[in-house]
Amino acid sequence: MFAEVMVDLKTKEIQSSYDYIIPSDLEGFLKLGMRVVVPFGNMTRVGLITKIKSESLAATKAIIEPFDMEPIVDKELFHLINYLEEEAMIPSVLAYHKVIPDALSVEYQKVIRVMKRDGLKEPLKSLLIDDVVVFKKTWRKYSSAFQKAVSSGSIEIDEAIDQKRSIQTENYYLKTTKVPQTQKQQALWLYLNEPKRIEDILDSGYSKQMVQTLVKMGSISIQKQEKMVVFKPTYAEDSKALTREQKEAVLAIKESLLKYERFLLKGVSASGKTEVFLQLCMELSKKRKQAMIITLDTALIEQLRLYLNPFLSVAVIDPEDTLQSRLDSYRAAQTGYVDVLITTPSGIFTPFKSLGIIIADEAQDPSYIDYAKTIHGLDMLQERARYNNIPLVYASATPPVQLYYDATLGKLRLIELNEKVYQTKDQLQIVDMKKELENGNLSMLSKPLYDAINRSLKDNKQALILANRNGFAPYVLCRSCGHVPTCERCDTTLTYFENKRRLKCPHCGYQMKYEPKCMACGSDKVRPVGMGIEQVEVQMKRTFPLAKIARLDSETTSKKGVYQATINAFKAKKIDILIGTQMISKGHDFDIPVVGILLIDSMLKAPSYLANERCYQLIKQTMGRAGRKQAGVSIVQTYQTDHFVLKSLEDEIGFYEQELNRRQIAHYPPYYQLLSIVFKGNSLDQAERAATKLKQQIISRYSQYEVVGPSESDIKTFKLMIKTGKRQDLKHWIQSIKQYYDKENLSVRFYRYDDIV
Template sequence: MPVKPQFAEVIVNKAVQAVDRIFHYQIPDRLAAQIEVGSIVIVPFGRQKLEGIVVGFVAEPEVAQVKEIDELVFPFPLLSKALIDLAYWMADYYLCPKVSALQAMLPGGLKLLPTGLKGKNTEYAFLVQPSGGLGQEGKPSGRIGSKQQQILAYLGEHPGSPVTQMLAATGASRSSLKSLLEKGLVEVTREEVYRDPYGQRKLPKADQHQLTEEQINVLKSIETEYALNNRPILLHGVTGSGKTEIYLRLIERMLTDGKESIILVPEISLTPQLVSVFKSRLGEKVAVLHSGLSWGERRDAWVNIARGVVKVVVGARSAVFAPCFHLGLIVMDEEHEQSYKQDNVPRFHAREVALERCRLQKASFLMGSATPSVETYYWALEGRYRLITLKYRIYQRPMPTVKIVDMRQELKEGNRSIFSRLLQEKLRERFSRGEQSLLFLNRRGYHTFVSCRTCGTVLKCAHCNISLTSHGGNRRLSCHYCGYSIPVPKTCPQCGSLAIRHFGTGTERVAEEVKKLLPEARVARADGDTTARKGAYDEIYFGVKSGAVDVLVGTQMIAKGLDFPLVTLVGVISADMALHLPEMRAGERAFQLITQVSGRAGRGALPGEVVLQTYNPEDPTLLAAARQDYSTYYQGEIERRRISGYPPFGSVIRILFSGEDYGHLQRDALIIARFVQAELNEESEILGPAPAPLEKIKDRFRIQMMIKTRNLAETRLDLVRGLDLARGEGYPHKNILVAVDVEPLNMM
């Protein structure tokens, strides 16, 4: 067996460019057998003690004076060599510090590890057989109090009870238990407890569903592709076509082969549904990872994955880093979703990370969507991915019928309600039949803005250049970006007029209007306000699933993936809302949202209907979405991208400058742009710098510039050189931040 080198390569937990490199540390003899690649350690760094990750070993250090590793944080590695290689790839691709990429792979970040990785222990109490603590006649030696006697009696009937449960049942104190321990009458054992957020919900064991002929053919095609070429696969299946059952069959085969699987979902909102489906089929082999869990729940799931206790991971984008050392498959459900892109450092896209991870670990990758992103569908048609389609809903269930309502005509005919007359009629009809309805509006709050009708002033956040949203039935105005909140003023702060009026509609008002229309209906609301509390979305989801909700009102978190068999009506309150945002993907997102939310109707045995309310009934994007016609939409959109040179025909890098002083910010942005421009290759061009669409957030002004390029690899290097040269000349100044986003999805 080869002797392990005495020196470890360590990346320290300090996301500063000057220390974004490997440092060498000596491995003490006492830790030599335990430290491996992926180990988390504490090391001396200057006058500090920092956490670090062991990324390799060397026979000779780079410097003569080498410090020694202080301690090992955890008894086994939490990262594999493949994950460390993936972190290096991320740092290079997304232009971020290596330690930032490594931190993203761990629950909570490295700074939490020394204390945060300690598990939760539960104590169990048992009676001890009569021994040294008893007298000659089998009686206890010493006085036994009444509470101690109650403990003994309770444990006689309930051996091995949790200590907290036993003390609560008897009313005894810890001191009474301590006395019995000292007398040798009771013993206590400690066991680590796995905190499972879904452990309290007992799910019946579910059998495999019978596959349709189309599903059987698709499954064979997928398995053949993976066996021969192992190309990534795009499964383009209409809403309700049974993609989840395909995922399950592939995962079950991975389990048979001793391989692990990761299932990515775009939002926490989809997690309870998929966890229920997967746990009912696969039992305790499933772990859950997402930001809605407590720190302890995430820690326990992570450790059990690393130990190999669980083989299937379900979670949002960070689950792509789950420590599966024998990875066989990654599934990305709803591949098109914007939430797969992280907005803060490291600004990675889970799809690109999954592709690279599967390459490194020789695993298979499957993307599924009814409305694939334009880029993914293009590369599937070009052959980079294998395209496989599910054209029909399972059991030949029909697609929902869609009716477009022109809200201009509704106004002309005197209907000033937020619901068209058709939607009101359909809501009453569904309620009377005991069926469920879903109302979609991608705007939370009561009203979307408040304005003075005398001078036209729109009330805005004091810290952001954003209009305030009315909440709580018009009692308060809140900013959805920084949380700033004020009571609704009685007079205009600009001109003193009493003509303060509320405009627009949010989910809070929609829910209230439903209650007016259907006073006896049970109405639930799912948006950022109602689901902020831990477990709140799960309660809403299972309420709808059990039939305890008649009408569900929500934002985009209810627009995709969810499967409610009794939902037979979907109402899109304002189909125009996402169409005209100043972003290149505005039309694509509008098409995807409307198509996806329409697909929630009629997924069970009952047929579905969709009412699409719009002020632009002739818009081609809305018409394609109403027909669930992805092909027509794609043909128009890909031609627009081809003409403009936007992805997939080129790449975009966004550089966002932010600062408190607009003049200083503008000057620094222009100077840095000149440094970058001087380094760019001929296949790249700069757009800007110019004010960002959201010009001010949290008291910081924002300016952005875009780089369009046909050679992303070379342009990344050019950009780094330009930024380094600017930094060498003192730009940006101290209070100005520069954020680089490679292939951004959010341009706001």
């Protein structure tokens, strides 16, 4: 027998799988989805078995040994990998890379063994103090010394595979056939008629000492089993009486628990969607089925966990956690040990033993689309729900336009929660900043917002301010020559960060030190222009000097734990005014009377067909943080009071209808599908020529496609955007010409979820 092995999954250069002979003693043991150790050139590498077959013309080398005892990639994951290759047009190595978690990746090390210590000379003599040492990267400069030592036989160098994290085990205690003497001992012995962990034994009132004695006597045996790390149910809370709408929602979804169906749970902010999740998960837990809930970040994971944990066992996979902790939770889901797994869109590929429901919370959030814009988490979840024949619930106060549209077509079932649990009042006020200026108010705070915050502080209450723009100012400008510093890698205008005195590229992360001297003309008349969140903070501190003010954005939360701590402090009312970017807008169950929404005008002008939708959702989500347990007011400051997004903040249907209409006219989703084809060459010229040529080919071959571009989109990169009603045949055709570009040394990538227009 032969195996196709995808060698060294995490190395992008190795793009294909290779055939290996399966040694006869491993036949039957090795299965699809297991990792194996194989010879590769003169190295030893780990690879994944992607196929087992009876014939191979290419195989010359044999698999050395298994690396896993059971498959780490199951049938469903293979299906998803296939889906990624076919539908998202992702190269297969990358698809494997996406699906297999980092916690399971390996590293390769060189291990040096000292054979003859006397033969060692400096610097090796002092580097190799122990007899077995792992080679350090910094020792590369001594390569020739190491080579000499090898040829003289003083040292040997081996290659070792280092698994970054491994599955943890722990001891379980079980009775043997040997009956102990005393009555007390016999009680313990009988209690251990099935394997138990020491914690559980102690909890049941037996002593550690007695366990040890019986082990010595041979009445108890010790077994090693996989250690399961989950949050066990605390039973610390009583269940709530559901509202009428919650009851109806639970009932509707419960009816189709054991089949594939999509639901849109559209519930206004604070309508108690989480309670609906809890009820569904509890129902499934009775049927020994698991639930996967996706939310956005550490604080929201924790908020959800605290809500569910009194009733259910919960595991979480948070990209902020350690590899080991992520692996533990991964195994808890995979082995069926836990009721609920809560994770972020990064965890959507986690395998389950018996998945019963998928809930995509905050389904409107852009982070469901991966950074590269190749994978849409909601599409992957739909594929998983279909594969497992289970319901998928999208939950949101502001559903994506696409899902709203699908619901109107009857492709998914709409369930609405229109009332807030506590039926508190909320109020919206849109302030025209042009008028504020006319009335002589030059500050960034409008009179109504200033008054509202002031009142709240006087009442010992809080305020939340959205300022969704990083840095101190969006750019700096030389007032002498007009120069604006841009990124030397991708030409994007650099954002100015005053606290760190740096200029940073919002697109690629490039950064440089800020000098108040113009790089073009040397003048010292360089000034920040426009407003960012750092500046909002400075001005708020000046306006409300006695208030405790905190800021939440990518800068302040770069250190682990700060985000969660700040959210907790705000909930505990240790902060008076919290200023934040979009990270404060979604899902947090705050109890505040005032929300201020600033700096949204530039968002409405973003070059994305999703700009209106994103801005609408962001404002509505932020508004939803007030008026939960107490009445609340949201104040939106804008220069564009006539914009339909702002006009329809209290007319939901109006928003969706106008936006749909606009998209239909401009040929955007959901009416048209988009596909970006991006060429990256050795030069801008080469990329542009290829893009132009492909555009002509497409137009002459497929008259039904609209092709926009080519346009320069990055360094040495040109992009075509295709709009189409149907994408299928185009995909195969492009795949077939792809080899041609490979020969020309041009990389061609496809992006299905590119929204930049």
